[in-house]
Amino acid sequence: MNKRTSxxxxxxxxxxxxxxxxxxxxxxxxxxxxxGASRTNTYVPPHLRNRPASSDPPAPAYSGPASSNDRSAYxxxxxxxxxxxxxxxxxxxxGGGGRTxxxxxxxxxxxxxxxxxxxxxxxxxxxxxxxxxxxxNSGINFDAYEDIPVETSGDNIPPPVNIFAEIDLGEALNLxxxxxxxxxxxxxxxxxxxxxxxxxxLMACAQTGSGKTAAFCFPIINGIMEMQAQGVQRPSRGARxxxxxxxxxxxxxxxxxxxxxxxxxxxxxxxxxxxVAYGGAPINQQLRELERGVDILVATPGRLVDLLERAxxxxxxxxxxxxxxxxxxxxxxFEPQIRKIVEQMDMPLPGFRQTMLFSATFPKEIQRLxxxxxxxxxxxxVGRVGSSTDLIVQRVxxxxxxxxxxxxxxxxxxxxANGVHGKQAxxxxxxxxxxxxxxxxxxxxxxxxxxxxxxxxxxxxxxxxALRSFxxxxxxxxxxxxxxxxxxxxxxxxxxVNFDLPNDIDDYVHxxxxxxxxxxxxxxxxxxxxxNVSLAxxxxxxxxxxxxxxxxxxxxxxxxxxxxxxxxxxxGGNRFGGRDFRRDSSYTRGGMDYYGGNSTSGYGASGGYGxxxxxxxxxxxD
DNA sequence: AAAAAAC
Numbered sequence: 001m002n003k004r005t006s007x008x009x010x011x012x013x014x015x016x017x018x019x020x021x022x023x024x025x026x027x028x029x030x031x032x033x034x035x036g037a038s039r040t041n042t043y044v045p046p047h048l049r050n051r052p053a054s055s056d057p058p059a060p061a062y063s064g065p066a067s068s069n070d071r072s073a074y075x076x077x078x079x080x081x082x083x084x085x086x087x088x089x090x091x092x093x094x095g096g097g098g099r100t101x102x103x104x105x106x107x108x109x110x111x112x113x114x115x116x117x118x119x120x121x122x123x124x125x126x127x128x129x130x131x132x133x134x135x136x137n138s139g140i141n142f143d144a145y146e147d148i149p150v151e152t153s154g155d156n157i158p159p160p161v162n163i164f165a166e167i168d169l170g171e172a173l174n175l176x177x178x179x180x181x182x183x184x185x186x187x188x189x190x191x192x193x194x195x196x197x198x199x200x201x202l203m204a205c206a207q208t209g210s211g212k213t214a215a216f217c218f219p220i221i222n223g224i225m226e227m228q229a230q231g232v233q234r235p236s237r238g239a240r241x242x243x244x245x246x247x248x249x250x251x252x253x254x255x256x257x258x259x260x261x262x263x264x265x266x267x268x269x270x271x272x273x274x275x276v277a278y279g280g281a282p283i284n285q286q287l288r289e290l291e292r293g294v295d296i297l298v299a300t301p302g303r304l305v306d307l308l309e310r311a312x313x314x315x316x317x318x319x320x321x322x323x324x325x326x327x328x329x330x331x332x333x334f335e336p337q338i339r340k341i342v343e344q345m346d347m348p349l350p351g352f353r354q355t356m357l358f359s360a361t362f363p364k365e366i367q368r369l370x371x372x373x374x375x376x377x378x379x380x381x382v383g384r385v386g387s388s389t390d391l392i393v394q395r396v397x398x399x400x401x402x403x404x405x406x407x408x409x410x411x412x413x414x415x416x417a418n419g420v421h422g423k424q425a426x427x428x429x430x431x432x433x434x435x436x437x438x439x440x441x442x443x444x445x446x447x448x449x450x451x452x453x454x455x456x457x458x459x460x461x462x463x464x465x466a467l468r469s470f471x472x473x474x475x476x477x478x479x480x481x482x483x484x485x486x487x488x489x490x491x492x493x494x495x496x497v498n499f500d501l502p503n504d505i506d507d508y509v510h511x512x513x514x515x516x517x518x519x520x521x522x523x524x525x526x527x528x529x530x531x532n533v534s535l536a537x538x539x540x541x542x543x544x545x546x547x548x549x550x551x552x553x554x555x556x557x558x559x560x561x562x563x564x565x566x567x568x569x570x571x572g573g574n575r576f577g578g579r580d581f582r583r584d585s586s587y588t589r590g591g592m593d594y595y596g597g598n599s600t601s602g603y604g605a606s607g608g609y610g611x612x613x614x615x616x617x618x619x620x621x622d
Numbered sequence: 623a624a625a626a627a628a629c
Contacts, residue, residue, distance in 0.1 A: 251626065279628050302627040309628095333626060433624065456626060482625050503623085 121264045122179050148187050148207075153580040154378035158194040161185065167193060169222045172270040177218075180265060186211035188382045192356075193218055201355045201377035203326075203370060205578035208360045208513025209489065210383065213262045216322040216356045220246045221263075223320060223354075224272045224295050234317055241311055242290045244275075244297035246320035247347075249338070251328045253278040253300055253460065254467060255487040259324060260298045272296060277313075279303045280460030287312060296320075301329070301337040308345050315347040319354060321373070325486045326357035327366045327506070335369065342373055351375035360513060361506040367581040379580035392516035392524050394548045396539065399527040404499055405443060411525060412449055412477070415495060424450075424476040425494035430511050432500035434481055440499065441479045451477035454484050485511045493517070498526035505538035528554065536561050 150160075161167050164177055164185055185193065188206035195202050196219030206212055224245050234243040248263070250256045260276035267274055275294040277286045279302050286303075290312065297304075297313065307313040321342065323329045329338050347353065355374050362370075371377070399407045408429065416424055431437050434455040444451035452466040452475040463483075470478040471490055478484070479499075485507055493515045502508055508526075515522025526539070536557035543550050 253627085283629085300627060302629090304628095306628050328626085337627070485625090 118269065121261070121268055148383050150187060150191060151381040151579070152191065152378060153583060154200075155376060157378055158198045158200070160190040161194055162190065167197065169218055170225055170270070172225070172268075173218060173221055173266065176266050176268050176270070179268075180214075182211075182214065186215075188212055188380070189215045189218075191380050191382060192216070192358075195378050195380065196220075196354070196356060197222065199354060201350070201374040203357045203362065203367065203374065203377055203379045203580075205359060205362045205379075205381040207383035208510060209517035212324070212358045213259055214266065216248070216324075216358060217259075217263050217266045220248075220296060220320045220322065221267045221270055221272050225270055227319070228271060228295075232317075235314075240291065241314050242294050243314050243317040244294045245317055246296040246322070247304075247315060247318050248296065248298045248322045248324065249301060249304070249329060249341070250298070250324040251300070251334065251486065252483055252488075253280055254454075254463065254484070255324065256298050256300050257464075258487065258489060263296055263298060267296070274298065277303045277307060279306075280463075301334060301341060304341060305337060308341070315341070315345050318347050320356070321347070321353055322356045322358065323370075323373075325359050325510075326370060327359045327362050328486060330366050330369045361509055362578045363506065364579075364581040364584070371582075379582070381578045381580075390546060391520065392512055392522045392546075394512065394543050394546065395523070395525045396528050396543070396551060396554055397525065398529060398551075398553060400529050401531075404527050405440070407527065408440075408444075408497060408499060409447065409449075411495075411497065412444075424473075426470065426473065426490065426492050427477050427495040427497060428470075428484065428490070428493050428514050429477065429479045429497045429499050430485065430502075431479060431481060432502075436500065437479045437481055444477060444479070449477055450475045451479055453479040455481040456483055482507060482511075484514070488514060489517060490514060491517070494522060496522065496524045498524070501526055501528060501532045501535055501539075503534060505535060505542060508535070508539065509542070533557055533561055 162185075164174065164182070169177070188204060188210050192202060192204050192206075192212075192215040196216065204212070204215070206215075227245060232245070235241075248256075248259055250259055256276055256278045260274060263274040272295045273293050274296045275286070275289045276298045277290070278300040283303070283306070290297075290307075299307075304313070308315070323338070328334065341347070350373060355377070357370055357374070397407070412427065415427065429440065429451075431440055434457045437453045437455045438457075441451050441453035452469050454463050454466045458466070466475075466478065467484075467488075467490075469475045473492075482502065485502075487510075496512050496515045498508065498511060502511065512522075512524035515524060528536075528539075532539075536554060537559075540550050540554050540558035543554075
């Protein structure tokens with residue numbers, strides 16, 4: 001099938017789909033002004049939908065850092081001093097001077113030379129049609145994503161698109177999208193990409209496995225291509241310092257590697273250079289890669305701080321900042337490092353860069369912290385509570401600690417009997433501690449189960465080897481700590497076992513999200529005992545909302561447990577993956593009204609469960 | 623209390 005045909009088909013499909021788009025985004029439930037003037041009740045033919053309301057020319061090209069980059073009527077104030085915001089501290093810094101300094105003519109440094117050597121990340125030089133046919137990227141079950149609720153809030157929200165062709169991402173990027181077999185944007189992509197292209201900051205809450213990486217990569221790559229077409233030039237002082245235009249941070253090394261791999265595919269032959277930097281690996285090779293030129297830097301925080309302190313990287317030219325798993329990046333362990341990178345180095349201030357935060361979960365107190373990094377942002381929540389849980393069958397079994405191993409063995413035996421394609425289905429087993437991971441792995445191997453493990457005490461080489469071996473099916477059982485809980489896209493994980501349950505329901509959501517990816521189904525089994533009572537209620541609520549069978553004994557634990565102080569709460573009634581904390585009645589923002597003043601049906605401050613909870617409610621699921 | 627993240 002050639003591109004023309006498939007896009008034509010998509011256009012036809014999307015016309016039908018538009019009913020859904022209109023109702024979910026624009027109905028009164030949300031109580032938000034979405035979509036601006038074009039979102040009215042009047043019928044608009046499909047080919048005219050989602051256009052800027054005015055008669056402005058469509059999607060002007062990048063016009064330089066000192067001028068407006070608005071793709072439509074929906075952009076806010078942009079980089080380079082266009083903002084008319086009155087907060088202090090924004091005097092002339094961060095590009096307010098416009099076309100002075102480093103923004104002359106000429107090309108970005110160094111990459112043209114290396115460009116000829118660019119490795120084809122599709123692993124198939126001549127036949128792009130066949131590339132990826134066996135990969136997880138193909139065959140996304142989009143039907144599973146239909147009818148997903150979407151909540152947007154914020155000021156002047158760009159309308160979603162229905163097909164990639166509706167957005168001008170450029171020929172090279174479109175070709176890569178085609179090569180990746182992405183035929184139709186996922187819900188988060190439909191909404192997030194127009195928001196990003198309009199230059200807006202974004203806080204996005206979307207299901208695990210729903211295509212978040214592409215959602216922030218496409219606009220970044222597109223934006224950098226336009227900057228390069230305009231002849232962006234980086235400072236030349238400090239010969240060994242490099243100046244990335246985009247920074248993507250993630251909480252684990254393997255996730256950074258994965259994002260790097262994805263971003264390389266998306267940016268193939270676009271002239272946009274992606275480099276990854278993370279700890280546990282020799283820094284010299286990473287330094288050499290950086291010296292060959294970098295537009296998008298993907299990194300874990302520790303290694304990046306190291307590079308910044310060595311002055312090998314400067315963030316002065318960063319125009320795009322993306323935090324993947326943003327709630328994790330801002331939790332207690334990470335927040336100081338992230339603040340240092342974002343606020344205490346030479347990164348442009350909010351409003352002078354574009355900031356995008358993505359996660360499947362977004363507790364409210366984390367949203368509050370995150371808002372420091374954002375300028376007049378749009379909040380986007382896509383999908384049901386509990387991520388892709390309609391696609392994941394969740395089971396909870398009462399298992400004493402002393403019985404866990406034999407119980408796991410029973411599960412694995414049963415699965416082996418069901419083995420598909422002669423190979424054992426991939427099973428990911430989460431445990432609480434690194435020692436626990438080692439000993440369970442050893443025990444499984446001794447008992448004839450091909451297992452490996454991944455956790456923070458293993459060398460980076462061992463970690464990467466373990467992941468490869470698991471993915472390939474060589475060792476179809478992977479025992480893991482929470483290092484593997486978030487973001488990792490491992491195709492064909494049929495079963496996630498919570499051998500030890502986490503203490504936080506959000507961690508549970510991320511863990512089970514390792515299966516049921518890309519619209520496929522999956523199974524998640526949890527071993528529950530007295531040491532997990534604090535999770536009982538949140539777990540029961542989550543399961544109930546995702547139409548799972550809740551064992552009566554679990555409901556009894558749930559009824560008994562009180563919600564005093566923990567953050568494991570998440571009342572029912574909210575079909576969305578999260579809520580904008582700015583809509584809380586407790587949160588007042590000094591007179592700014594982001595929401596058009598109307599908040600309706602079911603999303604009022606009192607909520608369905610309002611009375612049942614004490615002060616200090618913290619989860620975005622509220 | 624544990625996990626992750628630099629050397």
